[in-house]
Amino acid sequence: MSRVLSPIAALGALTLSALAALGRLAIFTGQTFAHMIRPPFYIKEFGAALMNVGYFSLPVIGLTTLFTGGALALQIYAGGARFSAEAVVPQIVAIGIVRELGPVMVGLMIAARVTSSIAAEIATMKVTEQLDALVTLSTHPMKYLTVPRVLAGIIVVPMLVAVGNIIGIMGGWAVAVGTLDFNSATYLQNTADFLETSDIISSLAKGAVNGGIATLMGCYYGMNSGRGAMGVGRATKGSVEAAAVLILAANFVLTGIFFSS
Amino acid sequence: MIRFENVHKAFGSNRVLRGVNLHIPKGESMVIIGGSGTGKSVALKSVLGLVKPDSGTIFVDGKDASEGDHDAFLARFGMLFQGGALFDSLPVWQNVAFRLLRGSLKRPTEEARAIAVEKLRRVGLKEEVADRYPAELSGGMQKRVGLARAIAAEPEIIFFDEPTTGLDPIMSGVINELIREIVVEMGATAMTITHDMSSVRAIADKVAMLHDGVIQWTGPVAKMDDSGDPYVAQFISGSAEGPIEAVR
DSSP states (O other), X not given: OHHHHHHHHHHHHHHHHHHHHHHHHHHHHXXXXXXXXXXXXXXXXXXXXHHHHTGGGHHHHHHHHHHHHHHHHHHHHHHHGGGTOGGGHHHHHHHIIIIXXXXXXXXXXXXXXXXXXXXXXXXHHHHTTHHHHHHHTTOOHIIIIIHHHHHHHHHHHHXXXXXXXXXXXXXXXXXXXXXXXXXXXXXXXXXXXXXXXXXXXXXXXXXXXXXXXXXXHHHHHHHTOOSHHHHHHHHHHHHXXXXXXXXXXXXXXXXXXXXXX | OEEEEEEEEEETTEEEEEEEEEEEOTTOEEEEEOOXXXXXXXXXXXXXXXXXXXXXXXXXXXXXXXXSOHHHXXXXXXXXXXXXXXXXXXXXXXXXXXXXXXXGGOOOHHHHHHHHHHHHHHTTOOGGGGGSOGGGSOHHHHHHHHHHHHHTTOOSEEEEESTTTTOOHHHHHHHHHHHHHHHHHHTOEEEEEESOHHHHHHHOSEEEEEETTEEEEEEEGGGGGGOOOHHXXXXXXXXXXXXXXXXX
């Protein structure tokens, strides 16, 4: 009997564990947003987070989207040639980058670069009792560490997405004009004509959500890290995995919301 | 000033504190001794709210430590952590002046820096250290910076968590002397946890022995060697034979 029931018990335990983790994350998210609207506000820490999440991410975002745009142009040209549709390269690059690849690539790069560093930093602070030290110095760790980072992510990642979109489109333009014999002015004109305001709004909204997810996961896993070097390693790995999966899932949901009709 | 009344705390099935009763009068330096994993840190952190007791009450000046304005409550405390717990991302002077740069005790930056430099001098560090980062300092210097941070806001109560762990005997002696001097000149109430007997003799007015989740013995440091308590006697002698089980 127990052999029959053990897989069911294991499934039940897994479900309960997953729901408990979801509940803890939901509480953490709620607390973060509640602290955002209650003083004190740590402006200096917010400024530092803006620089770390935004400014210092520009090189990796620029290179990633540049190569993505270039590869996309080559793929669309090669694929379009099968049914004489090579001319649609500017339009498809623009829509592909702005609607999907820009926000997703930026989100994933932020998860790789920022989420991991936030998780490792906060987890190390926890392991070395720096979080306890903050409390004894009358400073709430969520207000001092989580709120500035999450707020910076929500504000600055859409800007990174905007920059990434432009660079991605220019990557496609460079390949199209440089190697596929497209006319430069026509390419840019077709891109501008084809994009709609809703494309840009959806792109920036996805950026804000992705920025929030990436920074929140870094803080959550860091704050809930286990002990020692292994604890820090697990927190860092878990934060990047969770951020990447949630960014892709949120992208799917937001695409459904913006474009299903 | 600080009174533990029947404080219990368990982590899962591990019952760490099983009814701790202890009184630390105002201006007295109490040192809690006990083996590793006996709950000394848990007892100390329970006062500050870093660990919540399962039952029992901790009173500070007759008021339940878990009630009231927690920020105002914590502003009365300074704490030296075992590993220093200095903030890596901040230079030394901002670590020391952390409480003076934000919150209810906020001062102008120049004034906060001047206080930090003065406190660094008090613990034997030169002004040049102020602009360095914690990672650039030796273990002894980090302890001194931690001590300077603990006293920066002139707290009424100072906690010391294993103040000499990881230091050589000479540096341990220096830190012990500094702690004693500072506690006496500030008139602060001090609670120290340690298993370093040289710290106990240098810092303590009174000693409490924590074992099996309860205070086994408490008394003046002068009576510690003749306490007649088998736990204290074994702990002082460092013998493997006695009521404290030693895993080989």
